[in-house]
Amino acid sequence: MQNFIDAYSHVNLAYLLQGLGVTLEVSLISIAFSFLIGTLLGVARYINVKIFSAVVGFIIDLIRNLPLLLILFFTYFALPNIGLRLPVIPASIVAMTVFESAMLAEIVRSGINAVPVGQMEAARSNGLTYTQAMVHIILPQAFKAMIPPIVSQFISLVKDTSLATIILLPELTYHSQIIYGQNSNYMIPMFVALAVLYFVVNYALSLISRLISRRLSSGVR
Amino acid sequence: MLNILVNNFPELMSGLGYTLMSSLIALVGSLIIGTAFALMEISTHRWVSVIGNIYVEVVRNIPLLVITMAxxxxxxxxxxxxxxxxxxxxxxxxxxxxxxxxxxxAGIQSVAVGQMEGARSVGMTYSQAMIQIIFPQAFKIVIPPLGNQFINLVKNSSILAFVAGFDLMYQGKIIANATFNTFDTYLAVGVLYLILTMPLSYFMRYLEKKWAVA
Amino acid sequence: MKKLHNLIAFIGLLSVLLLAGCGKSIASQDVLQHAKQTNTIVWGVKADTRLFGLMNTKSGKIEGFDIDMAKAITKQILGPKGKAELVQVTSDTRVPMIKGGNIDAIIATMTITPDRQKVLNFTQSYFAAGQSLLVKKGSRIHSVKDLKKGDKVIGVQGSTSVDNIQKAAPQATVLQLSDYAQAFTALKSGQGVAVTTDNGILYGMSEQDPNYVVVGGTFTKEPYGIALNKGQTNMTNAMNKAINALRKNGTYEKLINKWFGDIPGFDIKEVE
Known part of the structure; x- marks a missing residue:
C-alpha cells in the first residue's frame, strides 16, 4: 500500500498527466489529419477512375497490412534520408496519420457504399454535378453511418500512441516507464495508473460515440 | 534490400516463424476466450452478462503494450x-x-431473434439451439471480420519486439543495429509482413464479396 | 487487368522509395557549419541511465555526466551562448538517428569499436568503462565464468555488451531489450540471472536499488567516445580540441568527481 502512496506522489502524477497530454495531443492532431486525408483517399478509391483508383487502393492496402510499429520506425529513421528531419512528436503524428488515413479511407469507402445508389442518381437528375452530389448529398449521409467505426478507430489511435515509446515519444506509457525505471516498487502502481487513465479516456470516447449515433438516428425519424 | 534479405535470411525466417507461431496460438486462444465472453455477454443471467461486458470494455480500452508489459x-x-x-x-x-x-x-445477435424462439418452441434446449441453429448462421457473418482480426493479430504480434520475443520485428531491430542499414532492413521486414498479411486480406475481401452476393 | 494495375502501382511505390533513398540527406551537411549558423548542437543522449543521462521527473530535465559533458563541449565550441539541444536516444535508436540526421552527435555511453568506426566518426575517449555483470545479492553468479548453459543474460539492443557476452560466455542465452530501464526491470522480474553492460551504468543501477550488486570486475575495455556521422571531420576535430581544453582547465575532473566521486567500489582513476 505504501508503494501506491509513494508512487502517486505529486511529482509523479504531474509527470504522468504531462504524458497523457502528449498522448492526447498526438492522437487529436493525427485523427484530424487522417480524417481529411482518409476521406479524400476513400472517395478516390470509390469513384473508380481506372488506374488512379487502383493505385490509391493498392497503397491503402499496403499501409493497412503493415504493423504500425514498422511505420513508426520508418518515419522516424528513414524520412531524414530525404531531407525531412522531424522531432519526435511531429514524426509520431506523421506516422499515425499515414496509418490511420489508410484505415479511415476504408471506413469512408464502405460508408459511401452503404448509401443507396438511388441517392446519387436522384441528385444528378436534379441538376447537381457529381462533385456537388458527393459533397452535399452522399458524404453527409455516409458520415452518419461512419461515426461509430471512426470513433473506434480513434480509440485504437489513442491506444496505439503507446507504441511510439519505442522512438521515445514522451507520452503516457513512456513516462510511466521512466517512473518505474527509477524505482521498481512503483511498477504495479504505474500499470494500474496506465490502465485507469487509458480506460477513462477511451471509455468516455465510446460513450460519446454512442450518444452521437443515438442523437443522429433519432433525428432522422 | 536484397542484401539484407540474403545475408540475414536465417534470422529473418526464424523471426517470421515466431511471428506466425505467436499469431496462430493467439488466434486459437482468443477465439475460445472471445466466444466464451460473447456467450456471457448475451447470457440472460444478469451478472454473467455484466461480467462479460466489463471484461470486454476494460480489455478493449487498454493498449496492447500495457497488457503485454504487465x-x-x-x-x-x-x-x-x-x-x-x-x-x-x-x-x-x-x-x-x-x-x-x-x-x-454482433454475429449471434444479427441472427434473427425469431430463430432462437423457433428452435426452442420445437423442443430444443438453449445450447442445442445455439450450436445447431444460431452458430452455423452466425458463422458466415462472423468469418470476414474474424479474418480481419487475424490480420490485426499478425500485425500486432510486432509487440513481441518490446519484450525480446524473437519475432520478425525483434530480428529486424537487431539486424538494423548490426548492419547500420536501417532503411533497407525495415523495407525487408515490411515486405515479409506483407507476404503474411496481403494474401489474407485479399482472401477476406473475396469472401466478403462472395458471401454478400449469396 | 486489375493485376496489371497492382503491378504498376507497386513498381511506382518502389521507385518512390528508391528515389527517396538517393535524395540529399541532412546527415551529409557539414554539422559544424550548421551548428555555428543555428548556434546549437543537437546531442543524442540517454534518459534511462543513472549517472550518465537520466530523466528527472520533477524538473523534466535529463541529468548526468554525459549531459554535463555535452553542455561543456557545446560552450567550448560555440562560445558561452551556445545551446546544447538534448534529444533522447537509446542504444537501439542512436545509430539510425545519427545516420538519418535527427541528431548531430551522440554522447550516450557509446563504446568506440572498429565496427562502428567503419560507419561513424569518433572523438578521443572521454571515459574508460569496462563491461561487468549486475546480479541480485546472494546470486550464485560471481563472475562471467559462473554463467552456465541455459542462463539468460539481459543486454540492450545495439550495445557492444551483447557481442562481448556472447564471446565471453557463449553457453548463455542473451535477451536483448530496448533500453536500460527495461533491462533492469526485466532482471528484477527474473527474466534473466544478470544484466550485462558497462560498469558505470551498472553502478548506477545498483545505486538505485542496493539489492543488486556489480560482480566479477570488468572483462572488457569500453572506451566511450562521442560519435558523429562518417565524414564530419570538422566537427570531430572541434570536439577533440574541446575535450582537450576541458581536461586542461579542470572542468573534466570536476565533472568526473561530481558524478562518480562517491560511488562505492568505483575507482575514478581508472576511467579518466
Missing part, C-alpha cells in the same frame, strides 16, 4: 516465470479476445 514484468515476480514470447502471446490473446467477443456477439 505480463512481462509483473507476472514473473509474483505468479509464474514466463518469458517474453509467452508474455507477448498471452497479451495478444487477451487483447484480441475482447475484439473477437464483440465480433461474435
Amino acid at each position: 505480463f512481462y514484468v509483473i507476472v514473473p515476480q509474483y505468479i509464474a516465470q514466463i518469458d517474453g514470447f509467452t508474455a507477448g502471446t498471452i497479451g495478444l490473446t487477451i487483447y484480441t479476445s475482447a475484439f473477437i467477443a464483440e465480433t461474435v456477439r
Whole structure:
C-alpha cells in the first residue's frame, strides 16, 4: 500500500498527466489529419477512375497490412534520408496519420457504399454535378453511418500512441516507464495508473460515440 | 534490400516463424476466450452478462503494450516465470479476445431473434439451439471480420519486439543495429509482413464479396 | 487487368522509395557549419541511465555526466551562448538517428569499436568503462565464468555488451531489450540471472536499488567516445580540441568527481 502512496506522489502524477497530454495531443492532431486525408483517399478509391483508383487502393492496402510499429520506425529513421528531419512528436503524428488515413479511407469507402445508389442518381437528375452530389448529398449521409467505426478507430489511435515509446515519444506509457525505471516498487502502481487513465479516456470516447449515433438516428425519424 | 534479405535470411525466417507461431496460438486462444465472453455477454443471467461486458470494455480500452508489459514484468515476480514470447502471446490473446467477443456477439445477435424462439418452441434446449441453429448462421457473418482480426493479430504480434520475443520485428531491430542499414532492413521486414498479411486480406475481401452476393 | 494495375502501382511505390533513398540527406551537411549558423548542437543522449543521462521527473530535465559533458563541449565550441539541444536516444535508436540526421552527435555511453568506426566518426575517449555483470545479492553468479548453459543474460539492443557476452560466455542465452530501464526491470522480474553492460551504468543501477550488486570486475575495455556521422571531420576535430581544453582547465575532473566521486567500489582513476 505504501508503494501506491509513494508512487502517486505529486511529482509523479504531474509527470504522468504531462504524458497523457502528449498522448492526447498526438492522437487529436493525427485523427484530424487522417480524417481529411482518409476521406479524400476513400472517395478516390470509390469513384473508380481506372488506374488512379487502383493505385490509391493498392497503397491503402499496403499501409493497412503493415504493423504500425514498422511505420513508426520508418518515419522516424528513414524520412531524414530525404531531407525531412522531424522531432519526435511531429514524426509520431506523421506516422499515425499515414496509418490511420489508410484505415479511415476504408471506413469512408464502405460508408459511401452503404448509401443507396438511388441517392446519387436522384441528385444528378436534379441538376447537381457529381462533385456537388458527393459533397452535399452522399458524404453527409455516409458520415452518419461512419461515426461509430471512426470513433473506434480513434480509440485504437489513442491506444496505439503507446507504441511510439519505442522512438521515445514522451507520452503516457513512456513516462510511466521512466517512473518505474527509477524505482521498481512503483511498477504495479504505474500499470494500474496506465490502465485507469487509458480506460477513462477511451471509455468516455465510446460513450460519446454512442450518444452521437443515438442523437443522429433519432433525428432522422 | 536484397542484401539484407540474403545475408540475414536465417534470422529473418526464424523471426517470421515466431511471428506466425505467436499469431496462430493467439488466434486459437482468443477465439475460445472471445466466444466464451460473447456467450456471457448475451447470457440472460444478469451478472454473467455484466461480467462479460466489463471484461470486454476494460480489455478493449487498454493498449496492447500495457497488457503485454504487465505480463512481462509483473507476472514473473509474483505468479509464474514466463518469458517474453509467452508474455507477448498471452497479451495478444487477451487483447484480441475482447475484439473477437464483440465480433461474435454482433454475429449471434444479427441472427434473427425469431430463430432462437423457433428452435426452442420445437423442443430444443438453449445450447442445442445455439450450436445447431444460431452458430452455423452466425458463422458466415462472423468469418470476414474474424479474418480481419487475424490480420490485426499478425500485425500486432510486432509487440513481441518490446519484450525480446524473437519475432520478425525483434530480428529486424537487431539486424538494423548490426548492419547500420536501417532503411533497407525495415523495407525487408515490411515486405515479409506483407507476404503474411496481403494474401489474407485479399482472401477476406473475396469472401466478403462472395458471401454478400449469396 | 486489375493485376496489371497492382503491378504498376507497386513498381511506382518502389521507385518512390528508391528515389527517396538517393535524395540529399541532412546527415551529409557539414554539422559544424550548421551548428555555428543555428548556434546549437543537437546531442543524442540517454534518459534511462543513472549517472550518465537520466530523466528527472520533477524538473523534466535529463541529468548526468554525459549531459554535463555535452553542455561543456557545446560552450567550448560555440562560445558561452551556445545551446546544447538534448534529444533522447537509446542504444537501439542512436545509430539510425545519427545516420538519418535527427541528431548531430551522440554522447550516450557509446563504446568506440572498429565496427562502428567503419560507419561513424569518433572523438578521443572521454571515459574508460569496462563491461561487468549486475546480479541480485546472494546470486550464485560471481563472475562471467559462473554463467552456465541455459542462463539468460539481459543486454540492450545495439550495445557492444551483447557481442562481448556472447564471446565471453557463449553457453548463455542473451535477451536483448530496448533500453536500460527495461533491462533492469526485466532482471528484477527474473527474466534473466544478470544484466550485462558497462560498469558505470551498472553502478548506477545498483545505486538505485542496493539489492543488486556489480560482480566479477570488468572483462572488457569500453572506451566511450562521442560519435558523429562518417565524414564530419570538422566537427570531430572541434570536439577533440574541446575535450582537450576541458581536461586542461579542470572542468573534466570536476565533472568526473561530481558524478562518480562517491560511488562505492568505483575507482575514478581508472576511467579518466
